[in-house]
Amino acid sequence: xxxxxxxxxxxxxxxxxxxxxxxxxxxxxxxxxxxxxxxxxxxxxxxxxxxxxxxxxxxxxxxxxxxxxxxxxxxxxxxxxxxxxxxxxxxxxxxxxxxxxxxxxxxxxxxxxxxxxxxxxxxx
Numbered sequence: 001x002x003x004x005x006x007x008x009x010x011x012x013x014x015x016x017x018x019x020x021x022x023x024x025x026x027x028x029x030x031x032x033x034x035x036x037x038x039x040x041x042x043x044x045x046x047x048x049x050x051x052x053x054x055x056x057x058x059x060x061x062x063x064x065x066x067x068x069x070x071x072x073x074x075x076x077x078x079x080x081x082x083x084x085x086x087x088x089x090x091x092x093x094x095x096x097x098x099x100x101x102x103x104x105x106x107x108x109x110x111x112x113x114x115x116x117x118x119x120x121x122x123x124x
Contacts, residue, residue: 002026002098002113009094009118012086016122020081022096022115029077030054033099035111036070036081038092038120045108048094049081053102061106064090086122093117 008020022034035050049060049070058070067086072079079096097111105111 004096004098004113004115006096006115006118009120011121014086014088014122014124016086017084018120020094020118022079024077030074033102033104034072034079035097035099036094037097038094040092047106050104050106052104057104059104088122088124091122092120094120
């Protein structure tokens with residue numbers, strides 16, 4: 001089992017930036033891929049980005065491609081989501097999740113552990 005704690009959310013104006021962090025404990029951090037999802041009020045949880053166990057492969061949803069970057073530091077057991085050029089439609093609770101495999105996944109069912117979420121609000 002993996003324990004995950006997100007941080008870095010907040011209120012930002014459109015066009016601004018935020019960096020989310022997710023600290024992991026439990027299983028060996030370099031033994032699984034990581035993902036970021038988000039959920040806006042009244043909407044389903046949505047895939048945002050994922051990164052492989054080594055950080056060598058990353059994948060972002062089309063809606064954030066070119067604006068968001070996912071990275072990880074295995075020495076610090078931490079995964080990051082750098083969010084630039086934020087838009088009001090990026091407003092959501094952001095969750096990090098630990099994958100069941102070492103390779104990238106995009107569906108929630110392939111992630112066995114989830115953080116509690118951090119709120120990101122982008123004002124227009």
